[in-house]
Amino acid sequence: MxxxxxxxxxxxxxxxxxxxxxxxxxxxxxxxxxxxxxxxxxxxxxxxxxxxxxxxxxxxxxxxxxxxxNPTYGYLFGLEISRIYSSMGLYDMHMNRLSSIRWKMDESMTPHVFMKRVHSAVRKFVQEHDLQPSSIVGMGVGAVGPLDRERGLILDPVYFPAQGWHNLPICELLEAQLGFPVLLDNGANTALVGEHWALRSEHYQHMLYVHVGAGLRSAVMSNGQLVYGATDMEGAIGRMIIQAGNLSQPGSPIDGALESFVSVHAIENEVRELAAAGSLALRGETGSGNGEALSFELLLEALSAGEPIVREKFKQAAAYLGIGLANLINVLHPEKVILGGALINAHESVFETAVEVARSHTYYYPQYKPLFSKGLLKEEAVAVGAAVMVLKQLP
Missing domain, CATH: 1.10.10.10 (Winged helix-like DNA-binding domain superfamily/Winged helix DNA-binding domain)
Known part of the structure; x- marks a missing residue:
């Protein structure tokens, strides 16, 4: 907005x-x-x-x-709504974090339950810091898309464990409960805003942010401003075609889209197939019904233990990610590329492989060398950027 x-x-x-x-x-x-x-x-x-x-x-x-x-002129809330975890932070006007909280997004976390958790946390933070309600400037929300930012709606998110998140008027509901303004943008955009803010002394103008978790999300900044399209573009990177597959069935797992190869779900599905075929045995069951976070945790345990097949699957996903990054870099020419998300943070080799492949396919390299990073804010980037979004719109 x-x-x-x-x-x-x-x-x-x-x-x-x-x-x-x-x-x-x-x-x-x-x-x-x-x-x-x-x-x-x-x-x-x-x-x-x-x-x-x-x-x-x-x-x-x-x-x-x-x-x-003046850091105490007012106070800002930044809220992240994501598929596996959501979080909220309270910040002063210098973006110093005063308090924060994190919630697991399991099957019980319906919008009604989530709103109660947010409302309770806001009241707790305000009381703990002895703040006047009038000093709260507003809340920024960075949410999984697709969104209708202007109407404050979360439209049709996929992979949410709980029901009820479709066509949700998140801004209207939060404003009614909290009594202060709420702004909405997709989480990739707010993460990029947060990282750009954290790096403001370095004056980057052209940046790319890619989040690799349950799905793929990206954001682009040109001349210091977020790039918006005619529709919410957050998940568009996942639909980048990197391999000619079954083109007669768009959206199928074999249609050649990047997300078919690079995401938590893509790796989980591949490992489940191997386990079902008897080619792989892990402690516990990857499809145990306890939610995607648990099954991914089992994969992380196997990865840390050096299980060869699991390690190969992560390396393969990282290589495909590198190809996708090279495609974006060759079109957008960012100065800095920030990578985040559960898959990037699963193991250092994922980041290293993705960057190596991206660099080897970057046009004009090494004359043109975009800088790669996991960012300064990491898991807090979405919430911080959501709060910065409110700060920037202060009247």
Whole structure:
């Protein structure tokens, strides 16, 4: 959801991203007269949005006053809604995490139960930090898609263990319970916003984020702004065709789409078939009915124990991921590529193999070398980015 940004909002966001700035820097950036900028800064200080932060170095005259945002002006919630785990954090205006909580998304976690958990956690955090309800600026939600961001709807998510998550007016329901504004975007976008915020001192403008878990999700940033399409694009990377398969049956497991080879479910399915055929024996049953998190945990145990067939399946998935990444890199030319999700974090070899294959298929390499990383925020990226999304839309 986007808004018409006021001069106050633009200046506030700029200062928040830079940390500490001088009036001269702001005037240069926003082409405002000295009197207009002075008046705007005085108003923002009077509203407690900004505070003075000492003085800068002298360039011949008086040392300039430096400004920064006031961390206690307000407080933000960031909420991640995902397939295996969901989480929520409370942050001040400098994005310092004050409290956080995590929930397992099992068969019992219907929207009704989930809303009660969120409501209870919000009240607990507010009481623990002795906050006034009026100081809560809002909540950002990074959710599994597809979504209708403008209407605040979670449309038709797949692989959710619990029922009731289809066509869910998540923003309306949360606002009714919590009493403050709620903004929605897909989790890949908010993760990229969070990582971009964490890396703001390095001034990256072109970034790619790919999350590899129960499914594949991606987000793209160009010139410092998220790239949106005509529809929610979060899961589009999973439909990238990397192998000509059964093209007469789009959406089938053998249609050549990347997600057919690279996801938690893809590996689980392959291992189940091997186990059923007697080619593999694991402790417990991978399809035990205890949910995808349990079966994936069994795979992780086998991977850590060095089970050759399981290790090969993870390596194969990582190699296919590398091909998908190379395709995106050759089209988008990002400066930095951030990889996250359960599959990436399963074993260091997954990340290393994916990066190696991606680099070996990158056009103009080694003259063009995008940087690869697991990010700074890792599992907290979605929630942090959701909170940053609210901060950036502060009126």
């Amino acid at each position: 986007s808004i018409n940004k006021t001069p106050t909002n633009r200046v506030y966001t700029y200062i928040a991203q830079r940390g500490v700035v001088s009036r001269a820097e702001l005037m240069k950036e926003f082409s405002m007269t000295s009197s207009s900028m002075t008046r705007l800064l005085e108003e923002m200080i009077a509203d407690n949005k900004l505070q003075e932060s000492g003085r800068g170095s002298s360039t011949g005259g008086r040392r300039p006053i430096l400004y920064e945002t």
